[in-house]
Amino acid sequence: xxxxxxxxxxxxxxxxxxxxxxxxxxxxxxxxxxxxxxxxxxxxxxxxxxxxxxxxxxxxxxxxxxxxxxxxxxxxxxxxxxxxxxxxxxxxxxxxxxxxxxxxxxxxxxxxxxxxxxxxxxxxxxxxxxxxxxxxxxxxxxxxxxxxxxxxxxxxxxxxxxxxxxxxxxxxxxxxxxxxxxxxxxxxxxxxxxxxxxxxxxxxxxxxxxxxxxxxxxxxxxxxxxxxxxxxxxxxxxxxxxxxxxxxxxxxxxxxxxxxxxxxxxxxxxxxxxxxxxxxxxxxxxxxxxxxxxxxxxxxxxxxxxxxxxxxxxxxxxxxxxxxxxxxxxxxxxxxxxxxxxxxxxxxxxxxxxxxxxxxxxxxxxxxxxxxxxxxxxxxxxxxxxxxxxxxxxxxxxxxxxxxxxxxxxx
Numbered sequence: 001x002x003x004x005x006x007x008x009x010x011x012x013x014x015x016x017x018x019x020x021x022x023x024x025x026x027x028x029x030x031x032x033x034x035x036x037x038x039x040x041x042x043x044x045x046x047x048x049x050x051x052x053x054x055x056x057x058x059x060x061x062x063x064x065x066x067x068x069x070x071x072x073x074x075x076x077x078x079x080x081x082x083x084x085x086x087x088x089x090x091x092x093x094x095x096x097x098x099x100x101x102x103x104x105x106x107x108x109x110x111x112x113x114x115x116x117x118x119x120x121x122x123x124x125x126x127x128x129x130x131x132x133x134x135x136x137x138x139x140x141x142x143x144x145x146x147x148x149x150x151x152x153x154x155x156x157x158x159x160x161x162x163x164x165x166x167x168x169x170x171x172x173x174x175x176x177x178x179x180x181x182x183x184x185x186x187x188x189x190x191x192x193x194x195x196x197x198x199x200x201x202x203x204x205x206x207x208x209x210x211x212x213x214x215x216x217x218x219x220x221x222x223x224x225x226x227x228x229x230x231x232x233x234x235x236x237x238x239x240x241x242x243x244x245x246x247x248x249x250x251x252x253x254x255x256x257x258x259x260x261x262x263x264x265x266x267x268x269x270x271x272x273x274x275x276x277x278x279x280x281x282x283x284x285x286x287x288x289x290x291x292x293x294x295x296x297x298x299x300x301x302x303x304x305x306x307x308x309x310x311x312x313x314x315x316x317x318x319x320x321x322x323x324x325x326x327x328x329x330x331x332x333x334x335x336x337x338x339x340x341x342x343x344x345x346x347x348x349x350x351x352x353x354x355x356x357x358x359x360x361x362x363x364x365x366x367x368x369x370x371x372x373x374x375x376x377x378x379x380x381x382x383x384x385x386x387x388x389x390x391x392x393x394x395x396x397x398x399x400x401x402x403x404x405x406x407x408x409x410x411x
Contacts, residue, residue: 017140019147023197024138028154030192031131034094035158037101037185038124040166040178043247043258045117048175054110060366063244065114067359069121070128074348075220077129081344083207086134086198093127094193098186105176125355129348136335136343137199142281145332149277152328156269164259167247201340222346227395228333229346231289231388232353235326238300238384240361241377249303249374250312257309264316269324276325277332285333289392292329295322297385304378327354357384 046059054062080089100120107113132151139147169178222229250258279288299318306312331350338346361384365377372380 019143026196030189032154033185033189035155036162037182039159039162043163044166044170056366056370060363063362064359065118066121067355069118070125070355071352073122073125074129074352077126078345078348085200089130093130094190096123101183104179128351132347133344145280146277148332149273149328153273156324161266164262203341222338222349225334225337225346228330229349229353232330233357234384234388236354236357237361238381240358241365241381244362245374260313261316264313265320268317268320272321272325288329292322292326293389300378300382304375
């Protein structure tokens with residue numbers, strides 16, 4: 001809180017539009033606990049379902065079915081965000097996540113476990129879409145990159161710190177105790193989100209349900225923002241193998257301190273995020289995206305070659321800088337290309353790209369894991385980073401040519 005007071009004072013001195021409001025802070029912290037509650041389960045669910053007899057394909061389905069559920073729910077919530085107030089939608093999503101988390105200890109049968117993952121995905125798609133949209137609503141447009149960078153930090157810290165905490169609880173106690181701890185974090189998140197003063201845009205308030213025509217595809221794709229969402233999909237296709245197999249990889253290589261990967265990742269993501277947000281606002285997204293794709297690619301290869309805690313930590317450092325900066329940058333890029341009333345759909349499309357990328361990657365590499373070593377999976381999946389790099393380079397050149405033609409016509 002001392003840091004946020006300091007940032008508020010700096011805003012006053014610099015005459016900037018206020019970013020560090022109570023609502024933004026509570027929304028960001030509440031989202032942090034949502035992500036921590038959820039992300040601490042990510043690396044522990046594959047070894048848990050393996051322990052009750054799941055095959056490699058079924059381990060891949062743990063991620064894939066979850067992602068399918070998230071993708072299926074997002075067009076519906078994107079449509080609702082075009083005309084509904086934010087608060088009840090945010091609280092319903094957080095409450096649903098808490099409820100499904102408490103059901104996991106009942107899932108001793110593999111098929112039941114996989115069904116719970118699908119339902120959990122539906123709730124996750126709902127919650128992350130509405131909360132992300134609510135965050136955009138409270139951030140000034142002139143500070144969108146910076147604001148969403150800080151908001152994205154709550155996602156990234158949750159994605160990075162919570163898995164190591166989950167691994168520790170899972171290894172030291174039991175899966176059931178892990179679920180209870182996750183539920184406690186979910187309760188805290190729900191309480192924090194009730195304190196937020198939500199700001200529904202005027203265009204949304206004026207919109208009536210009767211004025212809108214729901215089509216699943218129309219609420220799934222925001223045409224103006226498709227390109228950064230596509231880059232997000234490719235980046236997460238690369239990262240999905242790590243999200244699914246990092247713990248199993250550590251067991252294969254005899255690396256005992258897997259938490260070092262997440263710890264170093266979290267520290268560097270925290271340090272680099274404010275710098276990246278200002279870079280976005282001042283210079284735009286493309287140079288930043290290209291640089292961080294290269295760093296993430298290097299991180300994947302360093303991780304794939306790791307046989308010690310030191311190399312694992314180095315991979316975490318590179319991931320914190322690269323992947324930790326990429327996600328919020330791509331989110332800001334996606335949202336900067338759309339209108340306020342379509343932010344919910346754009347947010348849902350961006351988050352679906354993450355879930356589809358990680359989910360498809362988990363399923364494909366789950367099957368491939370039966371034939372190659374886990375380290376090789378990371379190397380193969382890095383090809384998607386190369387595709388994202390060249391796609392962004394091509395888009396940059398195409399945009400430059402279009403701008404040049406526009407200027408020539410103007411002259």
